Amino acid sequence: MKLPHPRGPLSDAVITLVSSSPDAQTRIDEVARDAVDASTDLATDDDVQLALYVMNELAYRGFDGVDDDWEWDPELLRARRIVETAFEDALRRVVQVPSDVPPERSEVAAALFAMTAPAPGPSVARYVAKRATREQLDEFLVLRSIYQLKEADPHTWAIPRLTGGPKAALVEIQADEYGGGDPERMHCELFARTMRGAGLDADYGAYVERIPAITLAALNLMSLFGLHRRLRGATAGHLAAFEMTSSLPNRLYGDGFRRHGFDEGTTLYFDEHVEADAVHEQIAGRDLAGALAQQEPELCHDILFGAAACLYLDDLAGEHTLSAWTAGGSALRAIA
Amino acid sequence: MTGTRPTTIVACPDGPILVRGDAQIVDEDGKPVERRRATVALCRCGASAIKPYCDGTHKAIGFSAP
Structure with a gap:
């Protein structure tokens, strides 16, 4: 790029x-x-x-x-x-991190599911499903593209830093993210297909000039966690929170694109995530994050911090998008 | 690599049933259901829109496993 x-x-x-x-x-x-x-x-x-x-x-x-x-x-x-x-x-x-969670597999998983429990009220997903215009769908894809065209890569950095069960769990999730060996089913490739279906440029980094700071920050957070072995617990927690807040919104994203008449090839990315992330969230909660807390109890706080930081920045990014759209403006960065 | 690892079935607390390994998923007429990934999650709450697979709806309806 x-x-x-x-x-x-x-x-x-x-x-x-x-x-x-x-x-x-x-x-x-x-x-x-x-x-x-x-x-x-x-x-x-x-x-x-x-x-x-x-x-x-x-x-x-x-x-x-x-x-x-x-x-x-x-x-x-x-x-x-x-x-x-x-x-x-x-x-x-x-970032608010739960402080009374013992470093036990089921307790950490339960805490992560509680932190990510579906909440009522306005959200980008509900807006996309019911109200977003065709142009707002484009903006939605452009905003997501800065991460989704390298989907899964930041968390993969943690694989060599883990051992035993948590390592196997992360590999199990990532192998599925990378299409189980089929390059056409890699999630980043499915996203590129969705972008092309919407008439957008799917080249890596093509829209970086239009990406606002808060969206870059959400990606930079994953890179920060991924590039530092010290923060492997935060990577595990981040991935768990990411997967746990994915299936239900992706159903709504797909609905929004179907509402505008897009074909199955274009909505496949969202449909795939409804099914895949319902699997991944179970593995990430217990076998990755929960088991890692039990294996390395000193990482328990960072696991929860990683999840909470993910949710914090994603909420801010969502608020940025929704406030721009509901005011009739653009969620993208203006360029001269 | 040979298939030495047995098929495992895990009932997730208040969640789906995770199936790993060589299990064939079939519908009520015995016809195979398309399986797109190595590990699948089967709906346990009854509310999934993509049955037999889980779509996370159990969390939205507050499903509590018996």
């Missing part, structure tokens, strides 16, 4: 740096420090979240014309650490 355009001083420094040769020896840690210190809300800070997105993306697929060596450049890692630390600290301050 192409490097995006900067959204402020830190993303400008990062993008300028990775556009040069990796032996450039330019320090950007002070720019990073200034950017996080000046930020009033990191989760909705376009400059900080885009900078973190670009630094993280070097570990996934990189950018056109950017030297792969930047992934492990000490100066860039120093800047990334400043941003990650501030982002994680901010989330740990604000």
